[in-house]
Amino acid sequence: MGITGYFELQWKCLVVVALRLLFLVPAGVPARSGDSYLKDNITVRQGDSAVLKCSMDNKVSRVAWLNRTTILFTGNEKWSLDPRVVLLNTAVNEYSIKILNVNLYDEGPYVCSILTNKKPESTKVHLIVQVPARIVNVSTDVSVNEGSNVSLMCLAIGRPEPSILWKFRSSKGNRIVTEGEYVEMTGITKDMSGSYDCITSNDISPPDVRTVQVTVNYPPVISRARSTGTAVGQKGVLWCEASAVPLADFQWFKGERRILNGFNGVKIENKGKQSMLTFFNVSEEDYGNYTCVAINTLGITNASIILYGPGAIHDVNNAALSPTCSLLLLTLLLTLSLLSKF
Numbered sequence: 378m379g380i381t382g383y384f385e386l387q388w389k390c391l392v393v394v395a396l397r398l399l400f401l402v403p404a405g406v407p408a409r410s411g412d413s414y415l416k417d418n419i420t421v422r423q424g425d426s427a428v429l430k431c432s433m434d435n436k437v438s439r440v441a442w443l444n445r446t447t448i449l450f451t452g453n454e455k456w457s458l459d460p461r462v463v464l465l466n467t468a469v470n471e472y473s474i475k476i477l478n479v480n481l482y483d484e485g486p487y488v489c490s491i492l493t494n495k496k497p498e499s500t501k502v503h504l505i506v507q508v509p510a511r512i513v514n515v516s517t518d519v520s521v522n523e524g525s526n527v528s529l530m531c532l533a534i535g536r537p538e539p540s541i542l543w544k545f546r547s548s549k550g551n552r553i554v555t556e557g558e559y560v561e562m563t564g565i566t567k568d569m570s571g572s573y574d575c576i577t578s579n580d581i582s583p584p585d586v587r588t589v590q591v592t593v594n595y596p597p598v599i600s601r602a603r604s605t606g607t608a609v610g611q612k613g614v615l616w617c618e619a620s621a622v623p624l625a626d627f628q629w630f631k632g633e634r635r636i637l638n639g640f641n642g643v644k645i646e647n648k649g650k651q652s653m654l655t656f657f658n659v660s661e662e663d664y665g666n667y668t669c670v671a672i673n674t675l676g677i678t679n680a681s682i683i684l685y686g687p688g689a690i691h692d693v694n695n696a697a698l699s700p701t702c703s704l705l706l707l708t709l710l711l712t713l714s715l716l717s718k719f
């Protein structure tokens with residue numbers, strides 16, 4: 378090792394010691410004259426480049442840049458092994474560095490240290506790294522039974538700390554559910570089925586949004602069961618509609634007898650919530666009381682539908698049930714029997 382190398386080493390040690398000492402000065406203590414303490418903050422987005430500027434006059438004998446207590450450069454000599462840190466030889470009176478592809482770990486104080494006539498001066502800059510709000514983990518879609526407790530989670534990162542908002546979307550409209558990472562739902566109802574958007578933002582970039590689909594399963598409820606009066610030889614249709622999640626399967630019965638698709642000139646068509654029983658050519662024997670049964674994994678229910686003629690048959694069925702009609706019939710029979718005695 379030559380003489381110059383030796384002095385160079387000595388100088389480096391001196392710089393380290395001197396700068397370490399500088400850092401021992403507690404924050405809040407007034408900076409000595411000549412120092413510009415926390416002169417500036419530099420804000421950059423993660424991934425962007427940051428230029429840290431330092432100016433000096435020609436009386437300067439030694440200069441250095443530090444990241445916290447680690448030396449990045451002394452003079453033109455690079456100490457840092459990080460290829461992202463480069464010296465900018467832009468102007469004679471400038472001693473600036475550039476950090477490429479800034480990341481979160483780069484955040485913190487940087488010091489430009491200048492030695493003029495054995496008097497150290499330093500310029501401290503605080504590098505602040507901003508990170509756009511981004512969702513890093515979110516609940517997967519859930520499918521639960523009515524009455525269950527459901528908890529949704531959405532974790533986001535970003536700087537400054539991002540806000541998190543949950544929005545509920547359904548066919549009945551949208552509403553804000555809650556602020557924060559978690560949504561807790563106890564005793565979930567079918568009205569709470571829908572899309573839950575987790576929206577996170579920190580004003581640095583457009584909000585990041587992820588959607589969690591919540592499906593609430595429930596047993597079938599028959600919402601509509603009807604028929605129209607049909608004359609013999611005509612086409613007759615019975616309709617049955619059931620809301621259910623998952624969608625209901627349908628079965629048709631006449632009394633105990635199951636009606637199967639394609640038998641005796643009937644067709645069963647299931648489409649979504651609805652089932653249709655079609656008689657292509659209604660006969661006398663077809664009239665009567667049918668049962669539509671709706672089934673899914675959570676339950677079973679049924680409804681009765683009468684296939685009746687145009688007016689007459691339907692009325693007779695009702696008469697059989699009506700006490701007033703029964704009384705009328707009895708009176709008629711009594712009158713008839715009385716008349717027969719003459």
Ligand SMILES: *[C@@H]1O[C@H](CO)[C@@H](O)[C@H](O)[C@H]1NC(C)=O
Binds near residue numbers: 415416418503505
């Ligand atoms: C610079 O950033 C630091 C740390 O975030 C903060 O305490 C200080 O107030 C900021 N100074 C200026 C001038 O903005």
Ligand SMILES: *[C@@H]1O[C@H](CO)[C@@H](O)[C@H](O)[C@H]1NC(C)=O
Binds near residue numbers: 447457459462476483
């Ligand atoms: C600054 O120091 C921190 C902590 O040692 C390190 O993680 C980061 O990579 C450094 N950044 C630069 C640009 O030297």
Ligand SMILES: *[C@@H]1O[C@H](CO)[C@@H](O)[C@H](O)[C@H]1NC(C)=O
Binds near residue numbers: 513514515
């Ligand atoms: C998301 O969070 C869940 C629950 O805390 C955890 O089990 C899972 O490993 C996380 N996923 C990722 C990609 O971090």
Ligand SMILES: *[C@@H]1O[C@H](CO)[C@@H](O)[C@H](O)[C@H]1NC(C)=O
Binds near residue numbers: 524
């Ligand atoms: C749902 O939460 C309520 C209230 O916290 C609790 O009483 C109930 O046992 C929970 N139900 C289930 C199925 O975990």
Ligand SMILES: *[C@@H]1O[C@H](CO)[C@@H](O)[C@H](O)[C@H]1NC(C)=O
Binds near residue numbers: 610658
């Ligand atoms: C309907 O059925 C009756 C009796 O089985 C038959 O006479 C008639 O031709 C049929 N009508 C049609 C349109 O198929």
Ligand SMILES: *[C@@H]1O[C@H](CO)[C@@H](O)[C@H](O)[C@H]1NC(C)=O
Binds near residue numbers: 667668694
């Ligand atoms: C049809 O049958 C059901 C039972 O299967 C019964 O409750 C209902 O009263 C019947 N309807 C008529 C009009 O007879």
Ligand SMILES: *[C@@H]1O[C@H](CO)[C@@H](O)[C@H](O)[C@H]1NC(C)=O
Binds near residue numbers: 630670678679
């Ligand atoms: C319809 O439901 C009633 C009561 O739930 C039940 O007693 C009846 O057996 C059901 N009918 C059919 C055809 O499933």
